[in-house]
Amino acid sequence: MRQLLIRDVPEDVAAALREEAEERHTSLNSVALEAVREFAERRRRRKELERLLPAFDALRLAILERRGGAPTTETALLVREDRAR
Numbered sequence: 001m002r003q004l005l006i007r008d009v010p011e012d013v014a015a016a017l018r019e020e021a022e023e024r025h026t027s028l029n030s031v032a033l034e035a036v037r038e039f040a041e042r043r044r045r046r047k048e049l050e051r052l053l054p055a056f057d058a059l060r061l062a063i064l065e066r067r068g069g070a071p072t073t074e075t076a077l078l079v080r081e082d083r084a085r
Contacts, residue, residue: 004036 021031 006032
């Protein structure tokens with residue numbers, strides 16, 4: 001595993017991490033590592049979403065085309081239409 005050295009951590013950030021570690025009865029390292037992991041996971045998800053957005057947009061446009069170009073309607077109206085069938 002790699003090691004990171006983080007310099008110039010603002011005091012309020014360091015205090016928040018220390019406080020969290022104390023509340024959980026764990027080490028500051030564990031709390032900081034969890035924060036870094038969460039950041040990496042959010043970044044990975046954001047990148048995945050960016051990759052998928054063009055496909056979602058294409059699907060949305062295909063649905064609009066099938067509906068004659070009309071935008072989607074309110075949920076209540078859709079429920080009423082479904083009940084009428």
